[in-house]
Amino acid sequence: MKYRHQYHAGNFADVHKHVCLLEVLAALARKDKGFLFVDTHAGRGAYELHPGDAAHPAEWRAGAARLVAAAPRHAALVRYREVVAAGVHGGSLRYAGSPLLAARQLRPVDRAVFFESQREEAGALRKALDGQPRIRVEAADGFAGLRALLPPPERRGLVLIDPPYEEREDFTRVHEAAADALRRFAGAVLVLWLPLKLRSDFDAWWSRLGRALERPLLASLLWTHPPDSRAALNGSVLAIVNPPYLVEEAMREWLPELRALLGGVGEAVLSANAPH
Ligand SMILES: C[S@@+](CC[C@H](N)C(=O)[O-])C[C@H]1O[C@@H](n2cnc3c(N)ncnc32)[C@H](O)[C@@H]1O
Known part of the structure; x- marks a missing residue:
């Protein structure tokens, strides 16, 4: 596998993804x-990002760095900005990926399991977590x-599925993993990231997901x-399956603000299969 998240860490x-996850x-x-x-594709956890580092395209300058320089209004963006700003040192940024962001939020009653298939990245993640119990x-x-973990004894669970999509099969693997997770544990909250390429491809993926899962989707x-x-x-x-209470309402407020801060050209909140 060629994928290294270091090249994309902190990008738009x-x-x-991280505003949504938090x-x-x-x-x-x-x-x-x-x-x-559960984070099925966790990465190494911490990414050292330096301006002018020729080895890495500076995608984070158009992403996390913009949030750090801004004064967002919505609480979801303020929360994210605070966490990221804590990693700024000089002009550089120690950017926390999904497992480290989650580890900071989890309470003593919560647990986490992080999967990372590249040994070196998994080792770096273990080191970054510094032996936290319950993780x-x-x-x-x-x-x-993921299959072996569901249903969890807590009967409450959140799963982030964030593969690199280096292989086209990842699109169908995500569908299959989501359907399998819900068969084992109908109440699971699933957060699925996917790249937006052609609108028609997304529309087909979204309607397949709706038909396959028959659960509330956002x-x-x-x-x-x-x-x-x-x-x-x-x-x-x-895409969020079984979105928790009020997440949609908050998203309708923070998403346009985030789009404006990042200089994006458009945004949309879609929901499907809402209970009647
Ligand atoms: C997009 S990155 C994850 C980023 C991370 N979730 C974050 O938000 O900070 C995808 C990661 O998945 C890892 N990976 C690829 N295939 C995997 C698999 N089948 N199981 C677990 N990890 C995998 C890659 O090595 C890479 O580190």
Whole structure:
């Protein structure tokens, strides 16, 4: 596998995903009962980003750095900005990926399991977590590992599925993993990231997901290029299955503000299969 998240850490898609993740984690923490958080594709956890570093395209300058320089209004964006700003040192940034962001939010009653298939990245993640109890890192395939964890004894769970999409099969693997997770544990909250390329491809993926899962769905779309441009990536999507209470209402407020801060060209909140 060639994929290294270091090249993309803190870019607009990471900002979008991490704002969303923090919001869902906060929504789950409104109830006292603990939950299990699973990150099936966790990465190395911390990314050292330096301006002018020729080895890495500076995608974060157009993403996380913009949030740090801004004064957002919505609480979801303020929360994210605070966490990211804590990693600024001089002109550089130690950017926290999804497992480290989650680890900061989890309470003593919550647990987490992080999967990362590249041994070196999994080792770096273990080191970054510094032996926190109630968190386990597995150097293994996250799609397979997830199956063994559901249903969790807590009967509350959140799963982030964020594969690199280096292989086209990842689009169908995400569908299959989501359907399998819900068969084992109907109440699971799932957060699925996917790249936004052609609008028609997304529409087909979204309607297949709706038909396959028959659960409440919410999608947050953020376009950095017009929907059918031939750029490698036109935007970012987060699809949330079984979205917790009030997450949709908050998203309708923070998403346009985030789009304006990042200089995106469009955004949309979609929902489907809402209970009647
Ligand atoms: C997009 S990055 C994850 C970023 C991370 N979730 C974040 O938001 O900070 C995808 C990661 O998945 C890892 N990976 C790829 N295939 C995997 C698999 N089948 N199981 C677990 N990890 C995998 C890659 O090595 C890479 O580090």
